């Protein structure tokens with residue numbers, strides 16, 4: 001029996017990075033998984049990887065879903081009605097735009113785009129998860145929302161729209177955790193540190209100085225790996241975390257607790 005046996009899960013932003021690693025681990029742990037993202041081609045590649053790595057997986061399907069569009073999110077969650085209803089949603093999709101900057105230089109359109117995906121997308125995921133859990137008379141459910149360590153510590157290399165959006169994710173998750181606690185629906189935020197995923201690595205590119213500017217702040221001396229986030233998500237999704245609610249679940253190798261790091 002897997003740690004997620006019998007659970008039906010939606011994962012947003014599942015075609016790459018943390019979302020794909022989580023899809024793989026969820027499938028390994030016995031969950032039925034609906035992988036959602038904005039590119040069907042990317043989803044097809046991701047699905048092939050899951051099937052290759054987890055040959056005995058239960059239901060693993062894909063569906064296009066732009067999280068900033070409520071009908072897309074609603075349709076993804078409703079897709080699981082035929083499976084017995086949603087038990088887990090990992091609201092993970094998010095962007096960090098190259099033109100995101102400080103208070104003076106962030107274009108308003110980039111602010112709005114970032115908030116539409118990173119904040120409104122998470123809200124829609126939470127809303128439709130609650131509706132589905134109630135529709136199926138579930139007495140427990142786990143909602144995991146991806147925030148970031150920049151919701152907890154300020155960064156001198158600013159991406160103001162991104163930082164503000166992740167702060168909003170922490171705040172809304174905490175409140176929903178309290179509002180729905182008596183229904184058995186748990187809400188937790190995942191706070192990853194910078195990782196080896198396309199989101200950050202494409203942005204850093206070959207710029208060694210830009211990379212070192214960040215790496216020096218890690219006590220471990222390295223960026224995290226997406227699978228290290230996925231391991232935490234499995235715990236938060238499973239009944240092992242039944243008394244974990246409203247947390248800012250930090251997976252950062254100690255980065256946000258460090259002053260001077262080891263040489």
Ligand code: NAD
Nearest residue numbers: 013016017018066067092093094148192194195197199200
């Ligand atoms: P990634 O770019 O590898 O994956 C993000 C996925 O989200 C992509 O597959 C992308 O297609 C999808 N996506 C983008 N816009 C979407 C939309 N409107 N609707 C649905 N899907 C959309 O990045 P990742 O590192 O795996 O990021 C996952 C989450 O982790 C994000 O919320 C990100 O902000 C957060 N995070 C990442 C890091 C990091 O260093 N990579 C650090 C902290 C937090």
